[in-house]
Amino acid sequence: MSQNLKTYLLLFFYALCFAQIWGVCYLAPYFSNDYTCAFGMLFSFVGTYWIQRDFKFQLKLWQKLFFLGLLGLYCTSRIQGDWHLFLFGPYFLSFVFVGFNLFLFKDLSKFRNLILVFVLILTYSAYGYFDGWFKESTGWIDERSILIGGELNEDKSTEKKYEVPDSHLDLSQFTFENSQKQKEKIETDKPYVFIATWNEDCRPCKRAIKELSPMLDTLQNLETYFVYVSPKNYDFSTFQSSMKEIEQFHNKKVLADHELSLFSATKMQAYPTFLLVNQSTSTIEFMTVGYSPSKKSLFEEKLIEIETK
Structure with missing residues (x-):
């Protein structure tokens, strides 16, 4: 097996791992909340760094785009065409973190890199943005009801x-x-x-x-x-x-x-x-x-x- 093919297979495997983590941290009905949201985004940032390090920071442009493209396909398959939810959700920030680490942030020891990521994570997960996204994406917002023997409370x-x-x-x-x-x-x-x-x-x-x-x-x-x-x-x-x-x-x-x-x-x-x-x-x-x-x-x-x- 050529080294180039082996690299693509590993990147495909890593992308599947990321998809599993994102699914649990953002969509699992019993598990996902603002804390798992923060973990998922932090994992995306640090995990991409370790992948880069595993390849000695020598991934080619097309290999980086391949990995990023797989995650992009996963994101878009879960939003069902609603770009508002995509840009509003933790999938988008996690996707951005992966892109940052693939093309910009190689040295995690730099304070300015870490502080930007942690501020974004804390802002999103601690101020209710995840709850709003989760409510819309899972259908909680369905307020229609039939009350027999009572009044209809909804609009x-x-x-x-x-x-x-x-x-x-x-x-x-x-x-x-x-x-x-x-x-x-x-x-x-x-x-x-x-x-x-x-x-x-x-x-x-x-x-x-x-x-x-x-x-x-x-x-x-x-x-x-x-x-x-x-x-x-x-x-x-x-x-x-x-x-x-x-x-x-x-x-x-x-x-x-x-x-x-x-x-x-x-x-x-x-x-x-x-x-x-x-x-x-x-x-x-x-x-x-x-x-x-x-x-x-x-x-x-x-x-x-x-x-x-």
Whole structure:
């Protein structure tokens, strides 16, 4: 194998490593935050220096552009055409740090190089820029909701028109599949049932599960079920493996709507969809679509109100 080909293969491998780190530090629903954001950008700066050093600072122009181009392709594949998010996000700063180290910053001992990088990292991660980017890029900002038996709190001018289901919902008529591939129904002596839908591709669903679980664990008047929904193609192995990846599901009631019976009955058109059902009257107290900070406040208000009844 020629030395030139070996260099390109190593650079390709390094680019994959960078992509993995960026994915975890910026997009992983359970892990990413302002601290991981800072780590990801710092890793990009220092990591590029060590790559340069590994090649004795003798990378050719085309080799540098090859490495930078691979990372650029990864960045653009994750922003789905929204250049505002790209320029606003940590991917862009990390990409800039890589470019700086490849073409300008070779000597990390120079104070002016380090201070510039640390100021950029601290400014971005410590002043809420990451939180704003993450909210937009993961879909938290979906404020649309359907409230049955209540008022619509969101702006009606931007509301998507969903088909509202009948307010009567007898949960005993639905059969689900559990993690052992056994048929199971929703059965509880508690007066209320709270249902949160999810699947493996829904980052807002996973964020909601993580943030709502501590509060749901404290409530005594309702039973919580996390219902897996996959409208396109249900696969038991995918449901089972996805369930194991979510640590909040430990000792929780997790079922799969394998026949889409609940999905159809409630006319779900998006996830996460959340339902609060009154067991004694078999009625939907509220139904809401999407997850955001304001939705979290809505859940706290509604569910704590249930707890005091």
